[in-house]
Amino acid sequence: MAERDAQRQLAELLEVQLQGGSDAGGVGKYLLHRAKPHVPPWLGWAGTGLVGALGHWQWGESAAAGVGLTLASVALTGATWLMGKSTSQQRRLHSAVTVAAGSAWVTAACLAGPMTGPVDDLYLMAGPVMALSWNVRMVLRHNPEGSAGNSNPDGSLLEKVGLARAQIGEAKVEPNRVTAPVALEAGEQTNDDVTKALARIASALDLPTSAVRYHADPGSARRGDLVIVPEDQLATVADWEGPSNLGGSIAEPLVIGRYDDGAPLQVWLPGDPETKRNSTHLLIAGGTGSGKGETALNLLSEILSRRDVIVWFSDPKAFQDFAPLRPGLDWSAEGGTDTEVMVESVKAVIPARTRWLGAHGYRQWVPAAAEQQNDPAHSCRSDGRACGCEGMPFLVSWFEEAANTLRNLGDDAFTGIAQEARSAGISLVVSLQRPSYDQMSTSTRASLPSVIALGCDPRDEGFSLPEAVLDAGAHPGAWGNRRPGYCYLVSPGVAEDRYPSPGRTLAFPARAVKTMEQLAAWAQRNGAPAGPVTAGAVSGVAGRAYTGRTAPDSAEQTTALRAIEEEDDMNHGGLLLDPEDAHIDPEAELPDPQEGDDAPIFGQNTGRKPSPEEARRLFADALVEFEAAGQMVVGPKDFMDWCDRHHLSRPWVSERLKEAAMDGRLEATNTTGRWRIVPLLAAA
Template sequence: MTGKDIEQRHEEQLKGSSGGGGIRAYLLHRAKPYLPPWLGAGTIGVTGAAANLVWQGDTGMGVLLTLGSVALTGSTWWAAKGTGKERRLHSAITVAAGSSWFTSAALFGPSWDMWFVGGIVTALSWNVRQIMRRDPDGAKASSSDGGLMEKIGLAKAKMGAAKVEPNRVTVPVALEAGTQSNDDMAKALVNVASALDIPATAVRYLPDPNSARRGDLVIVPMDMLADTVRWEENGPSLPGGSITDPLVLGVYDDGSPLMLWLPGDPNAGRNATHLLIAGMTGAGKGDGALNLMTEILSRTDVVLWLNDPKGFQDFRPLLPGIDWATDATGTETMVEAVVSVIPARTSWLGAHRYRQWEQAAAGAQNDPAHSCRPDGACGCPGLPFLVSWFEEAGVSLSVLGDDAFNNIANLARAAGVALVVSLQRPSHDQISTTTRDALGSRLCFGVPNATAAGFMLPDAAIDAGAAPERWSNRRPGYCYLVTPGVDEGRYSSPGRTRWFTPSAISLMEAVAGWAARNGADIGSVTADAAAKAVGKAYTERARHQEENPEAGDEDEEETVSQLDDEDRDIDPNEELPPARPGEENIVFDQGDGVELSREEARTALQEIVAQFEDEGTMVIGVVDVMEHAERFGRKRGWVSGELQQMLQEGRLAITAKPGRYRIVPVMADA
C-alpha cells in the first residue's frame, strides 16, 4: 500500500463507529504489527515449562539442546547476511537469548523472573525498532535518493534538492565528512549509471572547487545526440559575423550549442587560444574540421591559411575562400611563413596600442586610442585575424620533427594568429609535449583507449566522467570540447558535430564564394612579411577561383605565371639560341665525368637554389640539392659546406629543424 492509501485507511478508521466494538477493533488493528515479539516470548515460556516436565535432568538432551541453540544462532546470523548490520546483530542476539533460556528451563526448570524481564525487554526492543522504521521523517530522508547512494556504496552521502532542466538533472551531493571524498564519487559514476539504467556517458560529477566532499551529480536522461544533424540544414551559424563571435560546431547532449572562441576577450576574462583536434579513423574528425572551417570562412575579419598533405580531399569545395592552401610539398614553407609574420603582426599591434588582437584591429584605425601617430588617428588599414591550419599534422610532424610548431604555438596568440593542429593521436612520439600543452583548446573525438584520451583531456574532465574511448569510432561526430570561455563543468559533457553529406557540397561552395567576395583581405603587414620570408611561394600562390559558368570551367586553379615578362612569348619547342659570351663556361652535366671548377660548381649551386625559389620550394636541405648536385660530381660534404656559406651570406636562413634552410628571396630586402 502507498502512503496515501495508508493515510486514507487511517482516516476511515478514525471516522468509524465510536462504540465499544469499534474502539476495540481499532486498538486490536493498531496492535497487530507489534504482537509477534510478545507472542514469541510467551511461546518460549510455555514450551520451556512443558519441556522441563519431560527432560529435567536429562544430560544427553542437554547436550543436544545446547548444540541446537548454537546451530540456530549461527543459522540466523547466516540468513541475515543480506540485511543491515544492526538488524543482523539484533536477530542473532534475540535467537541466542531465547534458545539459551529454553535450554536452561528444559533441564533445570524455568526461571520466571529472567523470562519476564528478558521477554519484555526483547519484545519492546523489536517494537521500538519497528516504530523507528515507520518514522515519517526517516522515510522522507530515505526516499530523497531512492536508496541510490546505498546501492553505489556511499550510503551515508546526502543528496540535496534536484535542479531539473530540459533533459538535465543536477543534484547537489554532500559526502560523509572524514570517510568519503569527491574521488570516491567520481569512481562510482559507472555504478550510478548502472543503477539508473542509462549510458555511462550520461552521468558526470562536478566537484566543488572549494570542497573535497561536495559537488553536483549531473544526469542527462535522454541522449539528444543520437539523431544526426546535417550541416546543410542550417549552414553557418552567423554569416557575416566576426571571428570574435562564438563558432558553433554542433550541440551538447542536453541540446545546448557546442561552441568555441579563438580570439581572446579581456572583458569576458577569456584568453586567446590554439586548437588541437584529434580522433581515431572513422570517429568524425573530418566533419568536425569542416564545421569549424565553414564557421571561420563565414566571418568577415579573419583569413585562413591551410596545409593539407591529403591534397584537400575533404576541403576542396572551400578552397576559393582560403587565402593560401598548400599540400605536403608546402608544409615547411607555410611553417616558415607563419613564424615570420608573427613579429610583423605583433609590431603592428604594439604600435597601435593593442595588447592583444581584438575586433577593432581588423578595421581602419580611425580611433586616436589606437593610432601609431602621436597627433591623432592614423587611418592605417586594419589587421585581420589569421588562422593557420595544419591538417593531418602527423604527416607534417614526421617530416619536420615533433617540435615544428613550438615557435608558432608559443608566440602566435599575441599576434592575432590561431594555430589549428589536426591529427589522429597526439602522443609524445607525434607532437612534443611543449607544443601540445600550448594548444589550449581540445576537440577530442572517439579514441581507442583511455591512454589516448589522456593525451587530449585534462584529468579533471576524465575524473568527472569524460570517456571518449567508450564510443571509439562507433558514434562518428561524438566529441568532448575543452576551451576557454566554456564553463569547466561542460568539459565532461559529450557533444556532437554536424554531419556533412554529399548534398552539402553546393552550400560549401556558396560559403567559399561568399568568403572570396566578402571576407577579409590579408593586408599588407602579413602579406609583406610572408613574401619577404618565402617569396614566390606566397606571392604566386595558387588562387582558387569560383566556378564561372560563362567560362565553362567547373574546377580551375589559376596560378600567377612564373615567367618574366620578356619570356612570355618564347615557344618551348624552338631551339635555344646560341650561348652568349661567358655563358658557355657554366656546365651542369659533364657526361664524361670531368668535374667542374670550384667557381663553376658554386655558380651551378646558386642556379639550383634559384630554381627552387622559382618553383616555390622555399625550404631545402642537402638531400634536396643532392638530387641536382650529383649531375656535376659533387659530394654531400661539399654541398653541406656550401649551404653553410650561403647561410652566412644571407641567401639562406635557419629553420626550426636542424639541417633545413629557408631560401631568402632575392628581392626580400627591396
C-alpha cells in the same frame, strides 16, 4: 534524481498498501487502512510482553537460564549493530537501541516476573514510547513532500553501488539532464570513490556508461555533482545546414554540433579579457573512421563564415575533403615544401603581429583590432590622436593530417608556434589520428590546451584527454569508429562540468557541397584581407609563395623548381618528358659516331670547379629561380636537376648553401639540411 524516484516509488507503494483490500466505505474502514503501516511496532511491543510472561513461566527459577538470556541479549544487540552497517548511521543506532531495550526487558521479565517491581511499569511506559518512535520515523521517511537530501532511504541508488553513507542534495532538473550535488561521508569516502562507482551507477539506472558523469568540486575532496542524462539525443544524425552566424565575429562561439542533452556544442578560439577567457590552440584527435574529417569541416566552415579572420591551411591529402572551401582560404598548401614555407611564415609573423598589438594598446587580440584604428585609446601615435591604421584580422593556422608534417619537419615543428602564437592573435589547429609522444613533442602537446577528442583506441585515451576528464566519466575508447562524430570537447569557455559530456558534430551530406561552395564564394567577397602587418611579414619569408585570398579565375598557376618525388611518378598523368628534349624527333636516324664517344663514363671526377665569381653568379641565379617559382625552402636534393644541367656536384651545392646562409640570403629551418630563402628585398 534517483533519490526522488525512490521516494516517489515508496510513496506510491504506501498509498497502494493503504487503499488495497478496502472494498467498503465508511470512516472506520478508512482509518483502519491508514493505521496499517503503523501497526508492526505495536505488535512487536505486545509480542515482547508475551515472550516475557512465557519465559518467566519456563525459567523463573533457573540461574543458568539467566546467564543464557543475558548472553543472548548482548549477542542480539551486537548482531543488530553489525547488520546495520550498510544503512544510515541514524537508522543503525535506532535499531540497536530498540533491540537492546527489548531484550533487556525480556531478560528481566523471565527472571523476576513480568509483574514484579518496576518491570511492569517499564513495559507500560517505555514500550509505547519505543513503538511511537518508529511510527514517527515512518511518517517522516515516507513523506513525499520531504527533501531527498536529508535522508538516504533503504534500497536507494547509492546503497546499491557502495556509497550508502553519501548524501544527495536537491537536484537541478533541466531538459534531459539532472545535476545532483553529492556529499560523501567525511573521513570515510572521497571523490575517487564516486568516480570508481560510475559504471555501477549507470548499470543500476540501465543507462550507457557515458550517460553518467561526476564533476568533483575542486575545493573539496568529498563533494561534487552527479550528472545523469537519461536519453541519448545523439543517436539521431543531424545534418549541417550552413553556418550558424554568417558575417559575425570570430570572437563569437563557433557551433559545431550538440551535446547529448541537446545543448549546442560550441568552441571559442580568441580570448576575451572581459570574461577572463584565454585564447587557445586546438587539437582534433580521432582514429580512422571516427568522423575527424566532418568535425574539421564543421569547424572550418564556421571560421570562414566570420568577417574578421583569415585561415592558412595545410593538407597533405590535396584537399580531398576541403576542396569546396579552398577558395575561401587566405593561403593553402598541399604539404611538402609548401608546408615548410607556411610553418616558417607563421613563425615570422608572430613578432610582427605582437609588435603591432602592443603599439596599439592591445594586450591580446580582440575584434576591435580587426577594424580601422580610429580610437585614440588604441593609437600608435605619440601625440594621443587616432592613428587610423588598418586593422589586423585574427589568424587561424591549420595543419590537417599533421602527422605527415611532423614526420617531415620533426616532432617539434609546431612547438615555437604553440608557445608564442596566442599572444599574437593566432590560433594553431592541429589534426591527427594519434597525438602520442612519438608523433609530436610533449612540449607541443602541452601547449595545445583545447581538444576535440573523437573515438579512438582505448589505449590512446590518455593522449587525447586530461586524466581528470577521464576520471569524471569520459570514455572515447568506447566508441572507436562505430559512432562517427561522437566527441568530447575540452576548451576555455566551456563549463568544466561539460568536459566529460559527449557531443556529436554535424554530418555533411553530399547536398552540402553546394552550400560550402557558396560559403567559400562569400568569404572571397566579404572575408577580411590579411592586412599590411601580416602580409608584409609573410611576404618577407614566403615571397611569391604567398598570394593571399584570390578568386579562382584569377589565380595564377606556378610550377615549382624541385626534384620529382616518388608520388609524382604515380600521378604524372602523361609521359615524363624533359622539356630540353622536346625538339628531338624520335623517328630520326642516330648521328654518326663522334670523337670521344667511347670515353669512360664512370670513375671520372663528378662535375667541374668553376671560378669563385662564376660560382657566386650561378648559385645566386639558382636562388632567384627558386624564389620566382615560389619555392622558399630548399636543400641539396632540390638542386639535383639543376646540378645536372650545370655539371656541378652535390657537395659543391652544400658548400654554397652554407656560404649563402652566412651572407644572409638563406636562414636555417628546424629541419637539418633545409634552408629558407630570404627574399631579395628583405636580404638587402
